[in-house]
Amino acid sequence: MSASPPTSEYRRREQSITLSPLGEQLEQSHDEQQTSQELLTLNFGPHHPATHGVLRLLVTLRGEIVHDIKPIVGYVHTGIEKTAEDKSYWKVIPVIERMDYLAYHFNSLAYIGAVETLAEVVVPTRAEYLRVIHMELNRIMSHLVWLGTSALDLGAISMFWYCFREREQINDLFEMSTGQRMHTRYFQIGGVAEDVPVGWTEKLRGFVKRMPSSLDQYGDLLNSNEIVLQRLRGTCALDAETLLSLGVTGPLLRAAGNPWDLRKAAPYSCYGDFDFKIPVGTVGDNYDRFAVRMAEMYESVKIIDQALEGLPEGPYITTDRKVALPPRHELATSMEALIHHFKLVTEGLRVPPGEAYYPIEGPRGELGCFVRSDGSSKPARVHMRDPSFVNLQAFSRMAEGSYIADMIATLAMLDPILGGIDR
Numbered sequence: 001m002s003a004s005p006p007t008s009e010y011r012r013r014e015q016s017i018t019l020s021p022l023g024e025q026l027e028q029s030h031d032e033q034q035t036s037q038e039l040l041t042l043n044f045g046p047h048h049p050a051t052h053g054v055l056r057l058l059v060t061l062r063g064e065i066v067h068d069i070k071p072i073v074g075y076v077h078t079g080i081e082k083t084a085e086d087k088s089y090w091k092v093i094p095v096i097e098r099m100d101y102l103a104y105h106f107n108s109l110a111y112i113g114a115v116e117t118l119a120e121v122v123v124p125t126r127a128e129y130l131r132v133i134h135m136e137l138n139r140i141m142s143h144l145v146w147l148g149t150s151a152l153d154l155g156a157i158s159m160f161w162y163c164f165r166e167r168e169q170i171n172d173l174f175e176m177s178t179g180q181r182m183h184t185r186y187f188q189i190g191g192v193a194e195d196v197p198v199g200w201t202e203k204l205r206g207f208v209k210r211m212p213s214s215l216d217q218y219g220d221l222l223n224s225n226e227i228v229l230q231r232l233r234g235t236c237a238l239d240a241e242t243l244l245s246l247g248v249t250g251p252l253l254r255a256a257g258n259p260w261d262l263r264k265a266a267p268y269s270c271y272g273d274f275d276f277k278i279p280v281g282t283v284g285d286n287y288d289r290f291a292v293r294m295a296e297m298y299e300s301v302k303i304i305d306q307a308l309e310g311l312p313e314g315p316y317i318t319t320d321r322k323v324a325l326p327p328r329h330e331l332a333t334s335m336e337a338l339i340h341h342f343k344l345v346t347e348g349l350r351v352p353p354g355e356a357y358y359p360i361e362g363p364r365g366e367l368g369c370f371v372r373s374d375g376s377s378k379p380a381r382v383h384m385r386d387p388s389f390v391n392l393q394a395f396s397r398m399a400e401g402s403y404i405a406d407m408i409a410t411l412a413m414l415d416p417i418l419g420g421i422d423r
Helices: 007-016 021-037 080-084 104-119 125-153 157-178 200-223 226-232 240-245 251-255 286-309 335-346 387-399 404-414
Strands: 039-044 056-062 065-072 354-362 365-373 381-385
Touching (some): 104 125, 104 354, 125 157, 125 404, 200 226, 226 404, 240 251, 251 365, 365 387
Antiparallel strands (some): 039 056, 056 065
């Protein structure tokens, strides 16, 4: 039995061995296989509880670090835009409201504003003030849903109940003024469906008085929670230049220090009448996204308070009977009113040929509606620029290189609404 070679001799022989071309290929393939084995691809969704809707994420991980994210959308596609092209102008309103189901008043105004631009409709000042009041209430309600559900993702379950407590108060106000708690169809071409009832403004004043103290409580709870702060501060930051290159707007862009807000940059409706600030961040991380939305709710309360104080008297909808339904009491005494009512309900109004795009500042960023008219009673084309769809492009850039837990928190701070994405 021969003895094994000395260690030095064995190493000398090992070093003198050269690989053939086939051997080099096998070694390279082995190295690539080892590298690929370090990556793990996970499927989040389309029913994962932290996706805030029916969203699917194809996530590639290296250990606990996010390597790549591919959002996959389309699971709740409803064909709303195409449906709108098969309905008369005023019948599109309840359909378009159901896209971003947390911002239904904003959906309505974006569409109605485009139609009013084409038809050159003059909206009464009282109607504009009522629209702003309802939109800012809707903004607060949307942010409350975001705050409550995002806190759930971070483990703060009690915040969810506190936020929905105030949300129900807003829904009570909507029910009192419109008859519905959600998808109210309150905004109409030329104004609003009806004036606010007796006692509504007093109830709204009570809410405006209480809401700042509730926001203070939210801030005290979350800003005193070390776990929440560690999950948000310094995580998944993205600079303003990159966000702009991706078309991102709204709180995500303002969190990175850019103060772009259409209510100030290109005032619409009657926003030019009010004094309010645009909250901005400095770093553009998850904490800034949280802080900007919190500050926005304070500013919305200020706008509502000013609109209440300056709410003018006058009609709540245009008096042009070719655009708006006549008052119900006129139908029994006026043949002309009855004819206009019949034609608007059965055929709808005819809008002059042309194109219009009407952008507004929604809770998640620029929400715009493009309408093309061919002169008939139905729109030839309706297309929405939904901010959730655009903002989702930035998610991968935000989360790459971060922990998977930070990815979940970032998705919460993104605040996507899949009804608007899959429209």
